Amino acid sequence: MAIASLILLTFLSGVPAQASSSATIKASGHTYQLFCSQEGELILASETGLCEKTESGGVQRFEIRDEDGEVQFFQDAPAGNPFSYVGIFSIANAGREILDVDTSQDEIHGSGQNPAHLIYYFDPAPAGLVPFQPPLVGVDGFAHLTTGVALSRTFDAGFFQFSVLLDFNVPAHRIEIMPDQIAFSAFPPRGRDKSGPSPASGGIVLYSNHDIGAPKAAFRIAPGHIVTWWQSLNPIEKPASSQLVTILAAWAPASLKPADNAPEGVQMVYFDWNNLWLQIQVDGHTGWIKGTSSFRTIGLEMTNTQR
Numbered sequence: 001m002a003i004a005s006l007i008l009l010t011f012l013s014g015v016p017a018q019a020s021s022s023a024t025i026k027a028s029g030h031t032y033q034l035f036c037s038q039e040g041e042l043i044l045a046s047e048t049g050l051c052e053k054t055e056s057g058g059v060q061r062f063e064i065r066d067e068d069g070e071v072q073f074f075q076d077a078p079a080g081n082p083f084s085y086v087g088i089f090s091i092a093n094a095g096r097e098i099l100d101v102d103t104s105q106d107e108i109h110g111s112g113q114n115p116a117h118l119i120y121y122f123d124p125a126p127a128g129l130v131p132f133q134p135p136l137v138g139v140d141g142f143a144h145l146t147t148g149v150a151l152s153r154t155f156d157a158g159f160f161q162f163s164v165l166l167d168f169n170v171p172a173h174r175i176e177i178m179p180d181q182i183a184f185s186a187f188p189p190r191g192r193d194k195s196g197p198s199p200a201s202g203g204i205v206l207y208s209n210h211d212i213g214a215p216k217a218a219f220r221i222a223p224g225h226i227v228t229w230w231q232s233l234n235p236i237e238k239p240a241s242s243q244l245v246t247i248l249a250a251w252a253p254a255s256l257k258p259a260d261n262a263p264e265g266v267q268m269v270y271f272d273w274n275n276l277w278l279q280i281q282v283d284g285h286t287g288w289i290k291g292t293s294s295f296r297t298i299g300l301e302m303t304n305t306q307r
Contacts, residue, residue: 013068017176021251023045023046023047023049024049025049025088025089025090025099027056027090027099027124028097028122028124028125028126028167029126030066030067030126030128031066031067032064032066032072032099032124032129033045033046033049033063033064033065033088034046034049034050034051034062034063034064034086034087034088034101035062035063035123036049036051036059036061036062036086036098036268037059037060037061037245038054038056038057038058038059038060038064039058039060039082040056040057040063041056041246043061043063048130049087049088049089050085050086050087051083051085051086051087052084052085052086052088052256053082053084053085053106054084056294057082058077058082058083058084058105058106059077059083059084059086060076060083061074061075061076061077061083062074062075062083062086062101062103062204064072064099064101064285066128069282070128072099072122072128072129072301073122073129073131074122075120076103076112077104081105081106081238082105083103083104083105084104084105084106084270085102085103085104086101086102086103086104087101087273088101088102089101089102089104089128089147091142092149093148093168094147094148094149095148096123096148096170097151098121098122098123098124098132098168099121099122099123099124099129100119100120100121100122101119101122102117102119102122102181103117103120104116104117104118104119105118107287111294116137116261116262117137117138118135118136118137118262118263118266119136119137119139120135121133121135121136121168123170123173130173130174130294131173132168132173132174133174133175133265134175134256134265134266134267135266135267136151136175136259136261136263136266136267137165137259137262137266137267137268137285138153138259138268138269139151139152139166139192140152140153140154140216141154141163141272143163143165148168150165150166150167150168150178151165151166151167151168151175152164152165152166153166153198154187154207155271156189156190157250157252157273157276157304158237158248159189159228159292159295159296159300159301159302160186160188160189160247160278160295160300161185161186161187161188161189161190162185162213162249162250162251163184163187164177164181164184164254164269164271165178165181165184166178166179166256166269173246175256176256177254177255177256177269181251181254182209182210182246182251183249183250183251183279184249184250184251184252185249185250186229186230186247186248186250186278186279187229188229189300196226196228197224197225197226198224198225198226198298198299199223199224200221200223200225200296200298200299201220201221201222201223201225201297202220202221202297202299203218203219203221203297204218204219204220204221204289204294204297205217205218205219205289205290205294205300206219206280206282206285206287206288206289206290207210207277207287207288207289207290208216208287209250209260209288210277210279210288210290212290214288216287217285217287219283219285219287221243221245221282221297221298221299222243223296224242224243225242225243225244225245225277225282225299226243226244226245227247227298227299227300228244228245228246228247229246229247230246230247230248230249235243243283244282245280245281245282245298245299246280246281246282247278247279247280248279248280248281248286248296249278249279250273250276250277250279251276251277251279251288252272252273252275252276252277253271253272253275254269254270255269255270255271256268256269257270276290277289277290278290278294278298279296280298282298300305
């Protein structure tokens with residue numbers, strides 16, 4: 001898979017970037033609308049497809065109803081911890097549609113986490129809404145692939161960021177980590193995009209793939225080298241340096257597991273920090289490096305928040 005075409009991500013803050021929500025969503029011959037009840041009030045249809053916390057209180061319950069008024073899905077907020085935000089959206093997916101219902105709470109009860117952003121996904125089938133399992137926390141964007149839309153989960157690994165893709169398995173109505181991801185998209189750490197020469201230098205081991213048993217070769221990183229990233233490198237004008245280290249991709253074992261401090265059945269993507277790899281290109285050689293000492297040797301430093 002070409003590095004430059006790994007993913008086209010839409011990052012988000014709070015709510016996934018997608019088609020704007022509306023009062024009603026039409027899909028597969030049905031019309032769906034969000035209904036919400038604020039604290040101490042009757043349940044009412046949302047005129048915008050969004051329900052938000054007001055001065056009078058948060059959202060105690062929400063329902064997704066079809067054109068006949070039948071409830072297709074509902075959730076009640078935990079006692080003492082109402083929803084601060086609920087929204088319904090439609091996502092185009094390879095000729096089909098996927099509905100998602102975003103919910104946020106100011107804090108997962110007793111956890112100290114803020115906010116709790118939990119998303120439910122649905123296949124709008126002719127017979128009605130069919131939920132994809134599992135519901136997810138921690139999803140932060142979409143990747144638009146030739147095969148359809150995927151979800152992304154971006155991690156801050158301190159030295160760099162990387163994104164894992166999740167696929168919609170429509171026949172099984174499952175959300176799964178996309179198989180055969182031999183490389184994840186790598187990004188600079190927040191606020192730490194290098195533009196000047198790095199004083200870091202020393203020896204690294206360059207592996208042919210992300211396997212400690214793969215063929216390897218010793219390589220020398222010169223002082224004063226430049227670190228750049230594949231998605232920002234100008235193919236015509238390369239920075240002036242005796243040595244250019246381009247970070248191409250990352251990889252680590254990733255898995256879906258039950259999310260901490262979340263309702264039963266909700267899952268989240270986790271990765272193995274102890275088996276984290278970077279793919280780099282330097283002096284015409286491409287390979288994989290592993291370990292914090294190697295990351296520092298090529299000029300990457302742990303962000304302050306991760307130290």
